[in-house]
Amino acid sequence: MPKVYITRREVFSAAHRLFNPDWNDEKNEDVFGKCNNYYGHGHNYTLEVVVTGEPNPETGYLLDLKILKKIIRENVISKIDHKHLNFDVEFLKGKNPTAENIAIGIWNELKGKIPSGKLYSVKIYETENNYAEYKGE
Amino acid sequence: MPKVYITRREVFSAAHRLFNPDWNDEKNEDVFGKCNNYYGHGHNYTLEVVVTGEPNPETGYLLDLKILKKIIRENVISKIDHKHLNFDVEFLKGKNPTAENIAIGIWNELKGKIPSGKLYSVKIYETENNYAEYKGE
């Protein structure tokens, strides 16, 4: 049976501030620069979730993308869209909300929830120029 | 002499919260919904500034786009990028930071600063699906 990869793209809008609470203001400013602005700033994040496996011969689907969309919206988008990542998001509590940590956090929210095939990659575009990807490695 | 239109696109990242301080929480929640989240959320805003006028016959430029870029960065981007629009931006003080009000605010920051031609339009893309434009009308 052939193995395929399917991707669902979703977009969410969130605020964040980068800082390490164990450091003083000066060191935070030095390391995180303008990303350390006290009240935060924000992004339209683009999320791409890739699932891999064999298509079902009866449907031709590895996993109906309408179902994958529903899983992502229930487990991720509903918790993160129109939120401030430092205050409002349970699965990022205690993490500095870098693109790297958001990708890892979303992977952990999704990993037991894919009904057919298996989770292959979570990619976060913070801007059109900056992205991070996590593959569970 | 021919009349042309030139456009410079810039991108900035900011947080905002929509609410009216004269209203109670319930009315704010009712009108602004998820955009009223207490700590705010955020966007990668795309800004397009259009200038119109006649090209200079010696340069072929209406206005060198490197100069327009510098004007926009000094007068707008430096004040608004990586900021929270409700707390950090002088020219939006007392305004609800909707896309409409951001476009009008940026127009006012730029209008006396264009050295050749005249300001024609300021367009703000809040997401890939939602935009506002102001032409000084």
Place this chain on the structure above:
Amino acid sequence: MPKVYITRREVFSAAHRLFNPDWNDEKNEDVFGKCNNYYGHGHNYTLEVVVTGEPNPETGYLLDLKILKKIIRENVISKIDHKHLNFDVEFLKGKNPTAENIAIGIWNELKGKIPSGKLYSVKIYETENNYAEYKGE
């Protein structure tokens, strides 16, 4: 009061076939070429709806884009998305579904339904290279 323009972008997927039932097959083939394929072909159409007017001073909105989105989905997308434009869409009955006619048809569906401001433009992107716009002129 300032006048602004706001835009909502929506996407829908539909099949269509270009032909004129008053012509024979040869003339249809000659005029419409590959767009005349008997069973039809299809597109991901991008729709941009522009509304113009003055922002409400209490909200900063000309018209909440969440409301405009709801109006477009109820009056247009629900009737046209995942349909065959020659068979399934009441408001295109008897029209050849060119981008021009789709834009005019959508304008007519929306024109009495905008609660604040007024409809300014309907733009249809048939592909990334081909668009049509109607402004009620």
Place this chain on the structure above:
Amino acid sequence: MPKVYITRREVFSAAHRLFNPDWNDEKNEDVFGKCNNYYGHGHNYTLEVVVTGEPNPETGYLLDLKILKKIIRENVISKIDHKHLNFDVEFLKGKNPTAENIAIGIWNELKGKIPSGKLYSVKIYETENNYAEYKGE
């Protein structure tokens, strides 16, 4: 010798309907929902074909992308563009035209036809949010 990957992007427009002829209408409707519309709907599909191998030291090309474009147009685009995938496309006969099956079908059309390097991946974007990829695994 270094190993590189080159990609050619092409776009085609086609109609399709998702259903399984072994199922009754109710089950097809239940599984495929709006994608099961009787007359079909359609998409602007984006196709990306990746070839891998070593560049020729005399040309600096792994494979001239003008040649790859010609191969894709002759073997795929000419058979699939402006068609209805359920009726008009020989290489999809008897297959439910999901993005997964289209990617596998295109791989099979191309696999013996690449004159230098070897076929590495075929990716199909059905919409800006939904993609499928096949790598011959």
Place this chain on the structure above:
Amino acid sequence: MPKVYITRREVFSAAHRLFNPDWNDEKNEDVFGKCNNYYGHGHNYTLEVVVTGEPNPETGYLLDLKILKKIIRENVISKIDHKHLNFDVEFLKGKNPTAENIAIGIWNELKGKIPSGKLYSVKIYETENNYAEYKGE
């Protein structure tokens, strides 16, 4: 009869160098900066041509976009694609190839050639951030 606007997008790749032959090297360097590099640099230019008029009731077309594409390719793309704008392009001879002058030059190449409707706008994107538009004003 309704009036519509149709747009055809085309892409071409060209080299150019900005300078004024009446000036010395120092002044050219001062005004044009890195765009004055002796051997030139280059862009993937995106061209958008807009035509306006009334659709033909028999076809639903203002002007078949396949015909507009053919007109643009014969009159513009064949003369400008894969060329150096300072040396190879007759209609830019003696002009500094700024985006403004390219847009005006293309307008002049197209203006007598549109068989139905009339030319409304020529837009040139030099990069994703810099554009110029000419409307024959």
Place this chain on the structure above:
Amino acid sequence: MPKVYITRREVFSAAHRLFNPDWNDEKNEDVFGKCNNYYGHGHNYTLEVVVTGEPNPETGYLLDLKILKKIIRENVISKIDHKHLNFDVEFLKGKNPTAENIAIGIWNELKGKIPSGKLYSVKIYETENNYAEYKGE
């Protein structure tokens, strides 16, 4: 510790001409076609640089993308932007500037300069339809 991949996108504009100096004009014309135009043509090249490794637990960064941006600008963009690739770029001397060779050349400029994690991929988009990638294999 989890392993992530981060990407920085940059854009540069350059001219180039494809030819092999060991061949006569006829053979160059035959192999490279319009890409062999004597004065060259040009592109807006998009560059994507991917770095892989483990995020630092104190910052949540694998490598601050502002630092990666600075490294790419100092080592690549400053040498290649607004240049003619056949005449002005030291690291492409003696190479035919195909997308394949540009990707390999940029990899070699960057490979010893990444302060944390390691270089994983260099991707060059010559146009929206043609790309090359090199992973140091």
